[in-house]
Amino acid sequence: MGADLPHPFDPLSLAEIETAIATVKKAHGDVLFNVVTVQEPRKAEMTAWLEGPETAPRPKRVADVVVIAPGGKVYDGLVDLAEPKITKWELLDGEQPIITMEELQLVEHIARKDPKVIEQCVISGIPAEDMHKVYCDPWTIGYDERFGSGVRLQQAFMYYRPDVDSCQYQYPLDFCPIYDADKQEIIAIDVPTLRRPLSKVAPADYHPAAVEARGGYRSDIKPINITQPEGVSFEIKGREIEWQNWKFHIGFSYREGIVLNNITFNDKGTVRPIFYRLSLAEMVVPYGNPERPHQRKHALDQGEYGAGYMANSLSLGCDCKGSIHYLDAHFPTRAGGLRTIKNAICIHEEDAGILFKHVDFRDDSVIVTRGRKLIVQQVFTAANYEYVVAWVFHQDGTIQPEIKLTGILNTYAMLPDEDTHGWGTQVFPGVNAHNHQHLFCLRVDANVDGPNNTVFVNDAVPSPHPVGSAENFYGNGFFSRRTKLATAGASRTDYDGATSRTWEICNPSKLNPYSRKPVSYKLVSREVPGLLPKPGSLVWKRAAFARHTVHVTPYADDQLWPAGRHVPQTSGEPSRGLPEWIGDGAASIDDTDVVLWHTFGLTHFPAPEDFPVMPAEPMTLLLRPRNFFASNPVLDVPPSYSSTPSQVAAGGKGVTDAADRMSRLAFGQANREGTARPVEGMAAGCCANGTNGVNGH
Amino acid sequence: MGADLPHPFDPLSLAEIETAIATVKKAHGDVLFNVVTVQEPRKAEMTAWLEGPETAPRPKRVADVVVIAPGGKVYDGLVDLAEPKITKWELLDGEQPIITMEELQLVEHIARKDPKVIEQCVISGIPAEDMHKVYCDPWTIGYDERFGSGVRLQQAFMYYRPDVDSCQYQYPLDFCPIYDADKQEIIAIDVPTLRRPLSKVAPADYHPAAVEARGGYRSDIKPINITQPEGVSFEIKGREIEWQNWKFHIGFSYREGIVLNNITFNDKGTVRPIFYRLSLAEMVVPYGNPERPHQRKHALDQGEYGAGYMANSLSLGCDCKGSIHYLDAHFPTRAGGLRTIKNAICIHEEDAGILFKHVDFRDDSVIVTRGRKLIVQQVFTAANYEYVVAWVFHQDGTIQPEIKLTGILNTYAMLPDEDTHGWGTQVFPGVNAHNHQHLFCLRVDANVDGPNNTVFVNDAVPSPHPVGSAENFYGNGFFSRRTKLATAGASRTDYDGATSRTWEICNPSKLNPYSRKPVSYKLVSREVPGLLPKPGSLVWKRAAFARHTVHVTPYADDQLWPAGRHVPQTSGEPSRGLPEWIGDGAASIDDTDVVLWHTFGLTHFPAPEDFPVMPAEPMTLLLRPRNFFASNPVLDVPPSYSSTPSQVAAGGKGVTDAADRMSRLAFGQANREGTARPVEGMAAGCCANGTNGVNGH
Secondary structure (H helix, E strand, O other): OOOOOOOOOOOHHHHHHHHHHHHHHHHHHHOOOEEEEEOOOOHHHHHHHHOOOOOOOOOOOEEEEEEEOOOOOOEEEEEEOOEEEEEEEEEEEOOOOOOOOHHHHHHHHHHOOOOHHHHHHHHOOOOOHHHEEEEEEEEEEEOOOOOOOHHHHHHEEEOOOOOOOOOOHHEEOOOOEEOOOOEEEEEEEEOOOOOOOOOOOOOOOHHHHHHHHOOOOOOOOOOOOOOOOOOOOOOOOOEEEEEEEEEEEEEEEEOOOOEEEEEEEOOOOEEEEEEEEEEEEEEEEEEEOOOOOHOOOOOOHHHOOOOOEEEOOOOOOOOOOEEEEEEEEEEEEOOOOOOEEEEEEEEEEEEEEEEEEEEEEOOEEEEEEEEEEEEEEEEEEEEEEEEEEEEHHHHHHOEEEEEEEEEOOOOEEOOOOOOOOOOOOEEEEEEEEOOOOEEEEEEEOOOOOEEEEEEEEEEEEEOOOOOOHHOOOOOOEEEEEEEEEEEEHHHHOOHHHOOOEEEEEEEEEEEEEOOEEEEEEEEEEEOOOOOOOOOOHHHHOOOHHHHEEEEEOOOOOOOOOOOOOOOOOOOOOOOHHHHHHHOOOOOOOEEEEEEEEEEEEEEOOOOOOOOOOOOOOEEEEEEEEEEEOOOOOOOOOOOEEEEHHHHHHOOOOEEOOOHHHHHOOOOOOOOHHHHOOOOOOOOOOOOOOOOOOOOOO | OOOOOOOOOOOOHHHHHHHHHHHHHHHHOOEEEEEEOOOOOOOOHHHHHHHHOOOOOOOEEEEEEEEEOOOOOEEEEEEEEOEEEEEEEEOOOOOOOOOOHHHHHHHHHHHHHHEEEEEEHHOOOOOOOHHEEEEEEEEEOOOOOOOOOOEEEEEEEEEEEOOOOOOOHHHHHOOOOEEEEOOOOEEEEEEEOOOOOOOOOOOOOOHHHHHHHHHOOOOOOOOEEEEEOOOOOOOOEOOEEEEEEEOOOOOOEEEEEEEEEEEEEEEEOOEEEEHHHHHEEEEEEEEOOEEEEHHHEEOOHHHHHHHOOEEEOOEEEEOOOOOOEEEEEEEOOOOOOOOEEEEEEEEEEEEEEEEEEOOOOHHHHHHEEEEEEEEEEEEEEEOOOOEEEEEEEEOOOOOOEEEEEEOOOEEEEOOOOOOOOOEEEEEEEEEEEEEEEEEEEEEEOOOOOOOOEEEEEEEEOOOOOOOOHHOOOOOOOOOEEEEEEEEEEOOEEEEOOOHOOOOEEEEEEEOOOOOOOOOEEEEEOOOOOOOOOOOOOOHHHHHHHHHHOEEEEEOOOOOOOOOOOOOOOOOOOOOHHHHHHHHHOEEEEEOEEEEEEEEEEEOOOHHHHHHOOEEEEEEOOOEEEEOOOOOOOOOOOOOOOOOOHHHHHHHOOOOOOOOOOEEEEEOOOOOOOOOOOOOOOOOOOOOOOOOOOOOOO
């Protein structure tokens, strides 16, 4: 094996992207490249290679290519990079591939020159000579039955900036041009019956000059320095990282952004697989205003624009602080050039507070151990919103995906005394921010001690027996009711807050030696609002993954994205992705290679606090080992302080004191009040407990 | 106003405790002091003084005293500390005051010498000469109908330690002595029909010698240093803290631990009250094994033992890291001495990641601002468990109570092949950890822009109109349904996961200027499992606060603790605390001074990962400003980096670059792969975004 060969899980290198593009161009001339990405290795081949890299064939490097040829013809292709040669070239019918940033950026320039758009701007109160102050956020049209899927369309949300530096979302316009990407022209404008002229209120900007003009920045924040003088605790080879018994491969795709593969945990020398692949596979942001054309506002941001394509270039000391490692991302440009997002991924450690602690109340003998976490993070900008996506690894075997929402609300114009009818909130004069949800689909390709896994639903329920009965005399009995999900059809399950429902991915063939329960990873997720658009609604049809909190499917290569491969302008008839794969629902998901799809997120009823830019709103969930380890797996993390009863009895002789020596008292002395006079029984010594600081009886 | 006078919210000083004790002893001789605490100032007097400290009388300092006189007679008393003089002295009938640490510590010594206990130990397989290896965790008995409330009792959970340094919870014994605190003797022993002899397995300890014997500590964790060379960003005068527009008073009670009073936020120069008082007011840990006598395992830890009395003495660089300020806690000893828990509270700041960010996809103009949080924290040890309680304040007006569970599971003996019947899990050979819940009651004494507040329930619901109807043609309509809680009776409400239910504490007299909705703080809490013991069960009767997620009551002085003032051995007939106060439920809670009681927590089905000591398991909730501010209140936090469109167009001239200069690349260079060759359109410059790093079309 050549050391320079890419890992089969690696994203395409710049050279590989170039090879793919050249191969396609040679065969098909000048086409527009929407996608040139790695075709992920077939799992059977990859698993064989992972298990025996010396004997099994190395999976081939294949580029998955999506192009638009002249005339708007869309092709799906595969390029075998070793040869190189095109191994698949398929013309699609009525499917629209992902919208690239370049396509999005073009619309504004065309809209500004369009006479019908100018006419609407004038009606709104913007002079024709001010068209350079008109901006648009183009979104894919979602689906509009007037146009269908055959024409590549964007809808342009229109805004005005009184000044080039002004936040545009405070001056929304009330009409919506429709843009044809093939013709590169505006083909229609949706104009509401109720007109809402341009707001005349003064801006409330957040850029430094605006803040200075309002009185300036606060000056009472002292720096917090975070340093690792001895370096970080992780190692990276290529894109494989090792940290605190974890090992995994960090990929990055145009579509999902960060992709984690082959996640294993070294359990006292045994490398145990946990997940074959983890990613955010899709998302949908449905808006709740039923008035036309707002029903088209339901971004499937990953399928329509790509969490990788929209990734921010992260910066040391801004997005990330401390000792950071970065990975870049490489993509094609549409014309067939190369594009690099520098620092698309940041990787760093953070202190995680108390990992475990126990004090014996008899003698204040104590152990206190601090935890550490590893964070693999990206940020992507979807027009107005920012999504901060972090994959947090804990020493105890927990994986915690965490998303922070920030950025700016999507806004619409409103009249000074207009009733929002509860579909939105006036967050600033003339600015209506519509109700919406952010629903994410976590794809969990499970590999809990091997590929053959089974998913159970766990519900915390009271004993069925009444108070006073022999079985439950005092009425306090409760237990965890486990329900096996045997088929893909039966796997469609929803969160139940009343039973604190969790889902357990277990390996039925491996039992914990003590609990005798199957080894498992449990999905603990409480931010699970459910899809509010109704069954049968356009969003319900297009984003079928969001109909349930959990779906489980048997593994199949290429079933990666639960709203389908090509998402823009899908009608939802039939629904793509998960419903296709589940079909009649009869497929067994019992003791086989399964993928769990989990929809979580939040419902956002905007408020003025969210404007003009939102303080980050976090949401999170846990994938926790349960009955996976034979005991707490972090007992060998060095404690900050440990004293045993015999050491306490010996006056502290032999205690372990590894307290952090860089910590300081905020004001130079322990406590101005408490130290002023002698007191009886004051506990003394580092990390001693106070509960026993009393005179004996 | 003398500068040396205590703040009326302050806990009693050592001198004040001494005065109270001396005054009581002078009048009543040698009594045992269970409680000497501040009687919190009457709210009407306190509010008048807070509003006009120069004109209104300063609230008196009064000690609230609970003593046990010879013969087990319990008295509630008040001592006016200025005189000093006893102003109330009331003999209680059949009520048991809080159990102190001193009382708990006595039981083990007596049990070890008791012949009947020795007999049971011998039956279990422990030689009589090894009684020094027998330990007990005494708990209040909860309630046992055989004994009632008149006799002061503890139940002793028995354990064996093969070695003094061994974790005791791996060798539980199967019988349970009952201890009479007045007689200081064992009065009964509960012995199960099925006997479970002492386990003979080797211990699995977590102390350093044990870890070393198993192969030692991991050596791959590099230090993370957190320093504040310019000092902290908060100021403290007495016990009042100011930080990032927040100001509040930090109290500490034997009962609730940290108590936060008079929480205000300086909103652009206007000091706006938000909460009069916040605390964890009670908790209950019901265990779910219905077999007698395990029904008695349901600790109301705060009412029965006190989160203040059980507080740990915290230590720099162990429990807390960085620049820390500590506050001590002062209590009486039972004999009338003084006891100080040094460093009972720690206060520090932490970096909080991205506070807000936005990138304009057109030109990569960007603002990224880092957040900061303030943490006021304590840890308390309730026999086996540790509770890490943090009150986290965010710059954006959010308050986030956060609890981490760690420590050790309560355990019971089991035979090698015994069936736990689903009521518990074998976490180690011979060790059965029973199912249990940790339910906490957050007491929110609301003061949202003034005392007169109203609570609404918010449910996220779809439009009532069907898909295809004129009102909801595309089916995407959804809104927030608000339901006013008008009376204390109607306030009993439960979490609804299906509607992502939240509760909103609003001031109906003050509307947000933009949204025109009442200013409010919203309770966002998702860890709300509900009480699993059934209606009518002993726990349901004793811990009535846990029957519902939320109760709201009109404010009344002294209604602080929702399971009642004296909690040990209450029968729940009638239920104390909240049900008494709510009565027939008719009291109005509309536009008046209200208190919201919120029960949250988690249900714990143990697993071997939790043993022999648990990795910390976190839970949290948010109190968020909604429609409270006219705009994002953190716009004046200095950004790490900001560039506007005009600055980008000017080649970066004038950008704000205040990136943290202490941050470093983990491996010394940005990216080994990405920098190896020139690429088109690579984004450059600090904090620039990558989305636009492409060649224009």
